[in-house]
Amino acid sequence: MRTNGITDTNIGWFEFAICRGKLDLFFPKVAERPERRVKREAEATKLCRQCPVSAECREYGRNNHEYGVWGGETEIQRHEAGFDLPAIIGVRKRETLKKSL
Numbered sequence: 001m002r003t004n005g006i007t008d009t010n011i012g013w014f015e016f017a018i019c020r021g022k023l024d025l026f027f028p029k030v031a032e033r034p035e036r037r038v039k040r041e042a043e044a045t046k047l048c049r050q051c052p053v054s055a056e057c058r059e060y061g062r063n064n065h066e067y068g069v070w071g072g073e074t075e076i077q078r079h080e081a082g083f084d085l086p087a088i089i090g091v092r093k094r095e096t097l098k099k100s101l
Contacts, residue, residue, distance in 0.1 A: 013056040019047055027068040041074050048072030 019026060025044040028037055048054045048071055058071025062083040067075050075085050 013053040016053045017057060018051045019044070022047070025069070041069055044069040045072045045074075 014020075025040055025047065028040070032040070048057070048069065051057070051071075054071040056071070058073050060066070061068075061070025061073060062078055062081070065083065065085050066078075067085065070078075073081075079085060
Protein backbone atom coordinates (compact mmCIF):
# COMPACT_ATOMS: atom_id res chain seq x y z
CA MET A 1 0.00 0.00 0.00
CA ARG A 2 1.19 3.45 -0.79
CA THR A 3 1.70 5.84 2.02
CA ASN A 4 1.24 9.00 -0.06
CA GLY A 5 -1.02 11.27 1.95
CA ILE A 6 -1.47 8.69 4.69
CA THR A 7 -0.68 9.94 8.16
CA ASP A 8 -1.29 8.63 11.65
CA THR A 9 -3.89 11.34 12.13
CA ASN A 10 -6.09 10.33 9.19
CA ILE A 11 -5.76 6.51 9.28
CA GLY A 12 -4.25 5.13 12.44
CA TRP A 13 -5.08 1.58 11.37
CA PHE A 14 -2.22 1.64 8.85
CA GLU A 15 0.37 1.02 11.58
CA PHE A 16 -1.26 -2.38 12.21
CA ALA A 17 -1.27 -3.45 8.53
CA ILE A 18 0.88 -6.51 7.88
CA CYS A 19 1.65 -5.31 4.35
CA ARG A 20 3.95 -2.54 5.55
CA GLY A 21 7.26 -2.80 3.72
CA LYS A 22 5.84 -5.10 1.03
CA LEU A 23 4.58 -2.52 -1.46
CA ASP A 24 5.79 -4.46 -4.50
CA LEU A 25 3.03 -7.01 -3.93
CA PHE A 26 0.26 -4.43 -3.82
CA PHE A 27 1.09 -2.18 -6.79
CA PRO A 28 2.10 -3.18 -10.31
CA LYS A 29 5.40 -2.33 -11.89
CA VAL A 30 5.40 -0.47 -15.19
CA ALA A 31 4.47 -2.77 -18.09
CA GLU A 32 3.64 -5.69 -15.78
CA ARG A 33 2.57 -8.76 -17.74
CA PRO A 34 -0.97 -10.04 -17.10
CA GLU A 35 0.29 -13.42 -15.86
CA ARG A 36 2.60 -11.74 -13.35
CA ARG A 37 -0.23 -9.44 -12.22
CA VAL A 38 -2.46 -12.42 -11.44
CA LYS A 39 0.29 -14.06 -9.39
CA ARG A 40 1.20 -10.82 -7.58
CA GLU A 41 -2.42 -10.01 -6.73
CA ALA A 42 -2.99 -13.56 -5.45
CA GLU A 43 0.01 -13.21 -3.13
CA ALA A 44 -1.21 -9.81 -1.95
CA THR A 45 -4.77 -10.94 -1.24
CA LYS A 46 -3.44 -13.97 0.65
CA LEU A 47 -1.55 -11.59 2.92
CA CYS A 48 -4.67 -9.42 3.28
CA ARG A 49 -6.71 -12.38 4.51
CA GLN A 50 -4.36 -12.59 7.50
CA CYS A 51 -4.40 -8.85 8.22
CA PRO A 52 -6.27 -7.50 11.26
CA VAL A 53 -7.14 -4.23 9.49
CA SER A 54 -8.19 -5.51 6.06
CA ALA A 55 -11.76 -4.16 6.40
CA GLU A 56 -10.50 -0.64 7.17
CA CYS A 57 -7.99 -0.89 4.35
CA ARG A 58 -10.61 -2.06 1.82
CA GLU A 59 -12.88 0.80 2.85
CA TYR A 60 -10.03 3.27 2.41
CA GLY A 61 -9.26 1.91 -1.07
CA ARG A 62 -12.90 2.18 -2.08
CA ASN A 63 -13.54 5.65 -0.67
CA ASN A 64 -10.33 7.15 -2.04
CA HIS A 65 -10.51 5.54 -5.50
CA GLU A 66 -7.12 3.88 -5.03
CA TYR A 67 -5.23 1.69 -7.47
CA GLY A 68 -3.57 -1.55 -6.42
CA VAL A 69 -4.69 -4.09 -3.84
CA TRP A 70 -6.37 -2.62 -0.74
CA GLY A 71 -7.86 -4.90 1.90
CA GLY A 72 -7.70 -7.91 -0.41
CA GLU A 73 -9.53 -6.14 -3.22
CA THR A 74 -8.03 -5.17 -6.59
CA GLU A 75 -9.01 -2.04 -8.48
CA ILE A 76 -10.93 -4.22 -10.95
CA GLN A 77 -12.90 -5.78 -8.09
CA ARG A 78 -13.60 -2.31 -6.66
CA HIS A 79 -14.75 -1.16 -10.09
CA GLU A 80 -17.05 -4.18 -10.41
CA ALA A 81 -18.46 -3.40 -6.95
CA GLY A 82 -19.38 0.11 -8.13
CA PHE A 83 -16.36 2.06 -6.90
CA ASP A 84 -15.08 3.61 -10.12
CA LEU A 85 -11.55 4.72 -10.88
CA PRO A 86 -10.61 7.15 -13.66
CA ALA A 87 -8.75 4.67 -15.90
CA ILE A 88 -8.44 0.94 -15.30
CA ILE A 89 -6.53 -0.56 -18.19
CA GLY A 90 -7.85 -4.11 -17.78
CA VAL A 91 -11.46 -2.94 -17.53
CA ARG A 92 -11.11 -0.47 -20.38
CA LYS A 93 -9.67 -3.20 -22.61
CA ARG A 94 -12.46 -5.66 -21.72
CA GLU A 95 -15.16 -3.05 -22.36
CA THR A 96 -13.62 -2.23 -25.74
CA LEU A 97 -13.61 -5.91 -26.68
CA LYS A 98 -17.26 -6.32 -25.63
CA LYS A 99 -18.31 -3.34 -27.78
CA SER A 100 -16.51 -4.72 -30.82
CA LEU A 101 -18.32 -8.10 -30.62
